[in-house]
Amino acid sequence: MSTFHPFAMERWQSTYENRVEFNLSESGVHPLTLAELLEIGHANVDDVLLGYGQSNGSDALRARIAALYDGAGDDGVVVCNGSAEANFITMWDLVRAGEEIAVVVPTYMQTYGLARNVGARVVEIPLREEIGWQPDPDDIARAVTGRTRMIVVTNPGNPTGAALSNEARAAIVQAAQRTGAWILADEVYRGAEIDGSDTLSFFGSHERVVATGSLSKAYGLPGLRIGWCMSDARTAERLWARSDYTTISAGELTDHLAAIALDAEVRPQLLERTRGIIRTGLHTLTSWFEQTGGFHWRDPDAGAICLARYDADISSDDLAERLRTEQSVLIVPGSHFGLDRHVRFGIGMPTPQFETALERVAETMQNVALPA
Ligand SMILES: Cc1ncc(COP(=O)(O)O)c(C=O)c1O
Incomplete structure (x- = not known):
């Protein structure tokens, strides 16, 4: 074993x-608190039916998530239990033993560990402290080859808190396009930018992208355990099928609360x-x-x-x-x-x-x- x-x-x-x-x-x-969220949303949850909801996420929630991405459709959204599950089902679907993935490090080590646990090989792309925790485009070009199944990047970064420069982002997209690698972009800190700028999602930058996100960081709602995968519709179908084996669905109550959090007035x-x-x-x-x-x-x-x-x-x-x-x-x-x-x-x-x-x-x- x-x-x-x-x-x-x-x-x-x-x-x-x-x-x-x-x-x-x-x-x-x-x-x-729950009361604070309901007050901001002028909402109450008394009538929410505690049944099994739509397992890839309610229509309302998926539409609100898709609206966070330029050019996205709600058929590309799979709602999960946190971005933790979103990252998990993505890795499970896309990476096999013996394959190689390139991970931008230092990072939240979930995807790194998942890849190693399925027997994939991890090649590191270092973020360099001396240049503000950015990657050197030459390191990206060296690390991403015809063998690379997936490039994993957390943007904005954890633990660095640094958002990728335009040049670094472009170098990652270019490397993926050159090799046909997937990009898994963990964007859970998107929306939590100190200056209010919106970090550009990797979604839409290349044909093969899964962007993951959640309500845990930017929205102050980690206890809802609501996250998602944002991808193209075909990929979303496959990811959804994976989630039949993990948790079936997010909670019906938290799906409802998440839709409140992403309402245009509340968000x-x-x-x-x-x-x-x-x-x-x-x-x-x-x-x-x-x-x-x-x-x-x-x-x-x-x-x-x-x-x-x-x-x-x-x-x-x-x-x-x-x-x-x-x-x-x-x-x-x-x-x-x-x-x-x-x-x-x-x-x-x-x-x-x-x-x-x-x-x-x-x-x-x-x-x-x-x-x-
Ligand atoms: C980069 C990153 N991805 C994913 C997660 C998991 O968060 P959640 O499952 O609450 O969305 C975290 C939590 O710290 C994180 O820092």
């Missing part, structure tokens, strides 16, 4: 995120709320970095995350473990992304708690040796 590669970051979060006082491992903003309010939280959180964190010293970071373009390199002489695993056990603060160690001496801070927490959490981090950092 082949080796199972666990998903290190999700294991860390699943194990501890609800067992600490301060969860800075979260990459989304402080979530809305902008949720996105504005998210941006406000991210801007405030980033200000709190960067002021703290400046005060504390010893951290090096690039302001994220999107997402409630900030990746920082630190000078202190401690591995990121040891630092994360000390913060968890000494301070009841959970952060994501860079090791989970193959980046030691880095940590990923979640910045979506309400300010008073976030400030207290950072004071606690500072306390431990003071006791960590600086390099000689």
